[in-house]
Amino acid sequence: MVLVPCITHHSGDVAVILLKFTSALKSATRILENHPELSFDIEEALLSLKEVGDLERRLAAFNTSRQEKETVSVAERDISNVLASAKLSKIQAYQGLGTGALNALPLMDRQVLQNNSSRYINQEFASQPLWETTTYGTTGFPISIYSSAGFYFDQLFLSLIKISSRVGFNAERNRVYAAHVTDTHGQRITVNPMGRNEATIRLIIDQFDDNSIRQASRILIDLQPCILCARSEIIEVLAQFSECSQYRPELVVCSGSFLEDERRERFKHFFSCPVVNAYGLTEFGPVASECSATPGWLHIDRSIVHHEFAADSEVHPTHELVLSSVSNMAMPLLRYRTGDIVRVENNMCICGSVDPQVSMSSGRLVPTFKRRSGRLFSPTIFNGLSASLPIAKYQVIQENINQLVVLIHPRVGALSDLIEPTLRYVQSASRNEFDVRVGHLESYSSSNFQRYKCMI
């Protein structure tokens, strides 16, 4: 016999939720009618409806946490509660470590997760749907992350609401809420079950196919989404197409890589709107973003993560960011070394938020590379290299318009065995447009190690 717990909602709440959801669905339907190339996952939309209560709770926690004067943050309190209970007992990696203080746990790094990420999955969630995402791979070997429904929909629906509210931005109703433009994942429409915003679209571009970028531009011009969200090098690729200037977002959000001042100014000019930088990791979701008062400094979201620092070096004025979170109870990560070196500002910001601010190092800067045609592309197309071949670290350098140099450090085996497959991988990813030379990566320990470099 299977017993299903019966949850009763107040009938008034259900009516309001359904009404808002129906209105948001109508907006998705209108988009689908004109753009059948976008898809809509009905099953996922229905699952998200069950998470409305949790999403409201998460958003409220973010809003109070920003102003909270308490020294113990929401995330820190949540972590303490989880540690004090038996909630980690079904996670192999934490067995025998829980019930104490957070700082009594050992630091963990990506390597530990790469070697066996399944040890971090909470068996309590074995019978529930989990979403698997893979880390993007800009800073290391891709890792599988498993998300609970609450965490997955938090990232999908609340990230941009949180980021835009830090800069005091409110999206217009009756206009598509946002467009995410990427070079991975599928094209689709999502509808926020909280009914706060209109539908959001996700567009995929093939950087080696001008038609694919023109098609994405046409959709952006037609739908005019309020917020444009993409990695900064993808925005750079879009901005080469003059027709894209007919798209007038109200806000541009850059995430996933370092945003140089010069790039920010160019985007501001091109789109005639504010440009905000956000920092996130697939492991935790977006965890920091700028306010309007202090560009370049990103407030940490203390409703999701608790942060600490591992000293980079005694003389270096920056630190490695270490994060802990129980926001994703399907795979909570505690004392996780991000590998990102930051500077820290703890004083209260003039925007009124008490959330500490970090400034990212330029090590995460992803430049654009140039094709013979003059068109730009993001070298993150090579991100899969270390997942496809036994390569521990690599660097790709564009030396001139015809030539790419790839420096590799083998994970196992001899360098000579990897030269030919690396050459084939890089040539194929860049559609055989370049001469490729493969060599040995001698040193990569610097905190400012840049995986991609462009010399032209």
Ligand SMILES: [Zn+2]
């Ligand atoms: Zn601020």
